[in-house]
Amino acid sequence: MTNIRVLLVDDHPVVRAGLRAMLADFEGVQVVAEAADGGAALAELSKLHTLGEPVDVVLMDLQMGSGMDGVTATGKIKAGEAGTPPPPVLILTTYDNDADILAAVEAGASGYMLKDAPPEQIRQAVVSAAAGQTALAPEVAARLMGRIRNPVHALSAREVQLVELLATGMSNRAMARELFISEATVKTHLVHIYSKLGVDNRTAAIAVATQRRIIRSQ
Amino acid sequence: MTNIRVLLVDDHPVVRAGLRAMLADFEGVQVVAEAADGGAALAELSKLHTLGEPVDVVLMDLQMGSGMDGVTATGKIKAGEAGTPPPPVLILTTYDNDADILAAVEAGASGYMLKDAPPEQIRQAVVSAAAGQTALAPEVAARLMGRIRNPVHALSAREVQLVELLATGMSNRAMARELFISEATVKTHLVHIYSKLGVDNRTAAIAVATQRRIIRSQ
DNA sequence: CCGCGGATCAACCGTTCGGTTGATTGGGCA
DNA sequence: TGCCCAATCAACCGAACGGTTGATCCGCGG
Numbered sequence: 001m002t003n004i005r006v007l008l009v010d011d012h013p014v015v016r017a018g019l020r021a022m023l024a025d026f027e028g029v030q031v032v033a034e035a036a037d038g039g040a041a042l043a044e045l046s047k048l049h050t051l052g053e054p055v056d057v058v059l060m061d062l063q064m065g066s067g068m069d070g071v072t073a074t075g076k077i078k079a080g081e082a083g084t085p086p087p088p089v090l091i092l093t094t095y096d097n098d099a100d101i102l103a104a105v106e107a108g109a110s111g112y113m114l115k116d117a118p119p120e121q122i123r124q125a126v127v128s129a130a131a132g133q134t135a136l137a138p139e140v141a142a143r144l145m146g147r148i149r150n151p152v153h154a155l156s157a158r159e160v161q162l163v164e165l166l167a168t169g170m171s172n173r174a175m176a177r178e179l180f181i182s183e184a185t186v187k188t189h190l191v192h193i194y195s196k197l198g199v200d201n202r203t204a205a206i207a208v209a210t211q212r213r214i215i216r217s218q
Numbered sequence: 219m220t221n222i223r224v225l226l227v228d229d230h231p232v233v234r235a236g237l238r239a240m241l242a243d244f245e246g247v248q249v250v251a252e253a254a255d256g257g258a259a260l261a262e263l264s265k266l267h268t269l270g271e272p273v274d275v276v277l278m279d280l281q282m283g284s285g286m287d288g289v290t291a292t293g294k295i296k297a298g299e300a301g302t303p304p305p306p307v308l309i310l311t312t313y314d315n316d317a318d319i320l321a322a323v324e325a326g327a328s329g330y331m332l333k334d335a336p337p338e339q340i341r342q343a344v345v346s347a348a349a350g351q352t353a354l355a356p357e358v359a360a361r362l363m364g365r366i367r368n369p370v371h372a373l374s375a376r377e378v379q380l381v382e383l384l385a386t387g388m389s390n391r392a393m394a395r396e397l398f399i400s401e402a403t404v405k406t407h408l409v410h411i412y413s414k415l416g417v418d419n420r421t422a423a424i425a426v427a428t429q430r431r432i433i434r435s436q
Numbered sequence: 437c438c439g440c441g442g443a444t445c446a447a448c449c450g451t452t453c454g455g456t457t458g459a460t461t462g463g464g465c466a
Numbered sequence: 467t468g469c470c471c472a473a474t475c476a477a478c479c480g481a482a483c484g485g486t487t488g489a490t491c492c493g494c495g496g
Binding site for chain 2 (some may be wrong): 011012013014015016017018019020021022092094115116117118119122166167168169170171199201202203204205206207208
């Protein structure tokens with residue numbers, strides 16, 4: 001009996017039902033619990049642990065409407081309780097953005113799949129994760145490769161800071177005051193940012209940065 | 219036999235499986251077909267129609283990764299084939315923002331639900347839609363109410379359209395071309411938008427509009 | 437050690453944006 | 467019918483932005 005015990009984490013009942021139905025069709029995979037956000041997921045994990053029914057794989061959405069988000073939860077799961085090896089976390093989300101993927105990987109996720117993946121691919125990923133291997137969706141893998149091969153378009157930390165202020169609607173002067181630098185410097189940074197993002201004005205920069213999840217919106 | 223025949227439209231296999239499983243639990247509701255995008259949905263509709271097995275309700279996601287999007291599909295479904303009353307379209311999506319809701323309603327959607335809604339609420343919506351009634355998620359209804367109660371700060375449909383383009387980083391001239399109006403008109407709209415949002419420049423307008431969910435952030 | 441790149445600043449200039457005033461049209465409502 | 471408002475356009479002007487050139491300082495790595 002090599003049953004893989006899975007914890008589902010997603011704030012959408014519809015998606016949970018879909019994953020449950022989908023995984024039910026697979027031999028050797030069993031959904032043992034569900035949670036609507038990261039906090040509930042941690043609670044379930046510790047509950048199941050004390051019951052002596054450990055979880056083999058956590059299958060989790062990255063963006064949760066309310067409560068603890070996926071990245072934070074991944075970190076906390078990986079930090080885990082001493083003595084018990086934390087279960088692999090497989091991220092299953094809608095978007096394939098650089099920032100999301102990097103954040104997930106950084107937090108310790110062992111896989112990153114897209115929700116539009118065919119069932120078989122998701123099953124593969126769960127099995128791989130349970131075996132301690134890394135499972136990346138082809139699109140995601142391609143994106144990571146692209147980043148490594150071509151770091152030209154990466155913004156520096158200072159530039160990211162500028163873009164964040166930019167997105168709040170601040171003028172050059174306001175940003176200059178905020179960062180204790182001159183307006184000239186702000187403009188220089190902006191020019192570099194435009195160049196790296198392939199745009200030619202601040203609003204387009206915000207659009208691209210938001211879309212690429214260089215900054216987070218809302 | 220009052221069976222409600224449903225067509226599912228969503229580009230995520232996981233979500234389709236979830237809705238299928240969820241609706242299977244309900245008496246009187248039957249999923250008769252599925253489609254991955256708007257184009258496939260139209261094809262299914264006409265196929266089922268010629269087979270003499272009409273669809274009672276279309277349950278559709280608003281944003282489809284590829285192919286025809288939900289708003290366009292809703293419009294085409296409502297345009298329909300002459301002689302046959304088009305089925306009600308129930309939108310089921312992740313985001314609740316003014317722009318999406320207005321676009322969906324304008325295209326002829328008869329309901330707007332959020333994916334994080336509990337199963338019972340979704341069932342209610344399907345039944346209501348089949349009965350020719352309008353079904354709005356509480357959050358959505360509240361948003362529309364807010365718009366009606368407090369029209370001072372409410373943007374007109376045209377202004378919302380402007381803000382959407384604004385957020386993509388377009389210049390006044392580009393927006394003018396896009397909307398087939400003069401740059402002067404664009405500026406007039408922007409001034410009204412700034413005034414209603416309580417800001418004094420475009421980037422701040424985007425920030426506020428995003429925060430108030432007038433437009434989708436993502 | 438020297439080069440490279442990031443961060444900082446200055447001066448200049450053309451373009452775009454922001455704000456104002458004023459005007460017309462058409463739809464909805466009293 | 468007459469009024470209000472949204473939508474459309476024009477002209478104008480000051481302020482802010484966008485782009486360029488050129489410069490200094492500093493830390494990292496070959």
